Amino acid sequence: MKVIWVYENIERKLSAFSKFNILVMLASASLWKKNHPEDTTVLYCDNFTYDFYNSIGVLSIYDKVEILAFDNGLNKDAFWASSKLEVLSRQTEPVIIMDGDTLVFKRVKDLFSPDEVMVSNFELGRGYYPTGIDPYVRQLTYKTRWKTDSTNVSFLHLPDAQFTQHYANLSLQVMSEFTKMGAPNSKYLIFAEQLLLKHLLDKEGVKHRGMISTAWDCDKWEWSETEKEGLWTIQDSWKYYNHYGPLKQWYKKDSPGFSYKEETDMLRNCINFHKFIDLSTIDKP
Numbered sequence: 563m564k565v566i567w568v569y570e571n572i573e574r575k576l577s578a579f580s581k582f583n584i585l586v587m588l589a590s591a592s593l594w595k596k597n598h599p600e601d602t603t604v605l606y607c608d609n610f611t612y613d614f615y616n617s618i619g620v621l622s623i624y625d626k627v628e629i630l631a632f633d634n635g636l637n638k639d640a641f642w643a644s645s646k647l648e649v650l651s652r653q654t655e656p657v658i659i660m661d662g663d664t665l666v667f668k669r670v671k672d673l674f675s676p677d678e679v680m681v682s683n684f685e686l687g688r689g690y691y692p693t694g695i696d697p698y699v700r701q702l703t704y705k706t707r708w709k710t711d712s713t714n715v716s717f718l719h720l721p722d723a724q725f726t727q728h729y730a731n732l733s734l735q736v737m738s739e740f741t742k743m744g745a746p747n748s749k750y751l752i753f754a755e756q757l758l759l760k761h762l763l764d765k766e767g768v769k770h771r772g773m774i775s776t777a778w779d780c781d782k783w784e785w786s787e788t789e790k791e792g793l794w795t796i797q798d799s800w801k802y803y804n805h806y807g808p809l810k811q812w813y814k815k816d817s818p819g820f821s822y823k824e825e826t827d828m829l830r831n832c833i834n835f836h837k838f839i840d841l842s843t844i845d846k847p
Contacts, residue, residue, distance in 0.1 A: 563598075563600075563601045563602070563656060563657070563658060563671070564601070564602050564604060564653075564655060564656070564657045564658070565594055565598070565601045565602065565603050565604065565657070565658045565659075565660070566604050566605075566606065566649060566653075566657055566658065566659040566660075567587065567590065567591060567603075567604070567605050567606070567624075567659075567660065567661075567662055568605075568606045568607070568645050568646045568649050568659070568662075569587065569605065569606075569607045569608075569611050569662060570607065570608050570611070570632045570642075570645040571607075571608055571610045571611045571614075572638045572642060574608070574610045576614065579614065580814065581826065582810060582813060582814050582822070582825075582826060582829075583662065583663070583810070584618075585826055585829040585830060585833070586662060586663045586665070586806060586810070586829060587662035587663070588620055588623055588829075588833045589665060589829040589830075589832035589833050590660060590661075590662055590663070590664055590665055590666075591603050591605070591623050591624055592623055592832055592833045593665055593666055593667060593832050594660075594666055595623070597666065597667075597668060597669040597670075598669060598671055601658075601671075602625045602626065603623070603624045603625045603626070604624060604625065604626045604627070604628060605621075605624040605626070605627045605628070606627075606628045606629075606630055606645070606649045607627065607628075607629060607630070608629065608630065608631065608632055609629055609631075612627060612629050615627075623833070630645070630648070630649070632644075632645045632648060634648055634734065634738075635738070635741070636734075636737050636738060636741045637740075637741045637745075640740070640741070640745060640746065640747055640748050640750060640751055641737045641740070641741065641748075641750075641751045641754070642748065642751065643751055643755060644734065644737050644751070646659065646715075646755075647730045647733045647734050647737070647755065648730075648734065650720070650726055650727070650729070650730035651727055651730035651731050651734060653720075653723055653726050653727065653730075654723050655723055656720065656721045656722070656723065657720050657723075657726065658671075658717075658718065658719050658720070659717075659718050659720070660716060660717045660718070661715075661716040661717070661805065663716070663805060663806040663807065663810055664682070664716045664717050664803075664804070664805045664806075665803070665804045665805075665806075665832070666717075666802070666803055667801060667802055667803065667804070668801070668802045670773075670793070670802065670803070671719075673793055674719055675769065676721055677721055677722075677769060678719070678721070678768075678769040678770055678771060679718070679719060679720060679721070679725075679763060679768055679769070679770040679771075680717065680718065680719035680770070680771055680772070680773060681713040681714060681715060681717065681718060681759070681770060681771070681772050681773070682713070682714040682715065682716040682717040682718075682772065682773050682774065682805055683713075683714045683772045683773065683774035683775075683776065683777065683778055683790075683792065683796075684711065684712070684713055684714070684760075684772050684777045684778070684790045684792075685711065685712040685713065685714055685756065685777060685778045685779075685780050686710070686711065686777050686778065686779045686780060686781075686786055686788060687710035687711060687712045687757060687780050687781075688710045688781060689710075689780075689781035690710070690749075690780035690781045691710050691712060691749070691752070691753055691757050691780065692749060692750065692753050693708055693710060694707065694708045698740055698743050698745045698750060699753070701739070701743055702736060702739055702740075703735075703739065704732065704735070704736065706761065706765075708757070708761065709757075709760075709761070709764075710757070711757075711760055712752070712756045712757040712759075712760050712780075713756055713759050713760045713763070713770075713772075714756060714772075714778065714805070715755055715756050715759060716805040716807070717773055717803075717805065722768075725762075725766070725768060728762070729758070729759055729762050732758065732762070733754050733755055733758050733759075736753075736754040736758060737750075737751070737754045740754065770791075771790075771791040771792050771793070772790055772791065772792035772793070773792060773793050773794070773799070773803050774792055774793070774794060774795070774796055774799050774803065775789050775790050775791065775792025775793065775794065775795055776788070776789055776790075776792075776795050776796040776797075777789070777790055813825045813826075
């Protein structure tokens with residue numbers, strides 16, 4: 563199966579890279595390859611990222627590397643993750659796509675049904691996501707009765723290429739319309755990327771589950787007591803699966819209980835394809 567990571571250095575600056583982010587992304591691909599050696603790992607990136615990864619000698623972690631311009635005319639300040647949807651819109655086969663800060667520690671693919679979409683987890687979005695009364699949402703050409711439940715897309719198993727293209731193209735259309743309206747922030751990104759996916763899964767009757775069954779409460783910014791269909795509760799998931807998300811910033815700041823050194827040492831141990839990776843040209847945040 564094709565397994566995808568996407569990295570766009572939007573600023574095209576070396577300062578946009580960090581040791582922690584690089585190690586997490588390389589660990590993500592290495593762990594998947596270790597536990598699923600039959601799969602084809604593919605990195606989609608811009609020229610700047612390709613040149614940098616090539617300079618530190620880590621491109622061989624991936625089976626294939628595809629260079630894209632990611633020149634889609636969107637406001638990247640708000641729609642910084644649009645490159646993922648651009649890549650998905652090009653897929654013609656079943657794929658898995660995961661964020662660079664997602665780690666899967668064990669073999670999990672055998673737990674998926676071949677016809678079901680797997681998402682990272684479900685989200686309770688009441689009070690957080692823009693709704694149908696939002697002035698920007700009301701102007702969209704795609705009309706529906708929007709609900710606030712959503713899906714976190716830091717991990718996606720997408721078995722139906724036709725559905726994948728439909729979702730990705732509609733998401734890009736919504737982002738384009740929001741860009742033309744001047745939608746001000748990344749809440750409209752997650753609307754177009756995450757809430758739209760849940761809407762389409764429900765509308766088209768596509769079977770779907772979460773890697774994590776515990777739903778995230780976006781407004782309270784904590785894991786809820788609500789359990790959905792999924793593989794593991796949040797308490798049981800840590801030994802199998804981890805999406806860092808906002809926790810990356812805590813590790814980078816070496817906050818109490820989030821040791822930068824311990825975590826980066828762990829990530830280096832996960833990168834079993836390379837004994838040593840020289841990141842000396844990048845300062846610790």
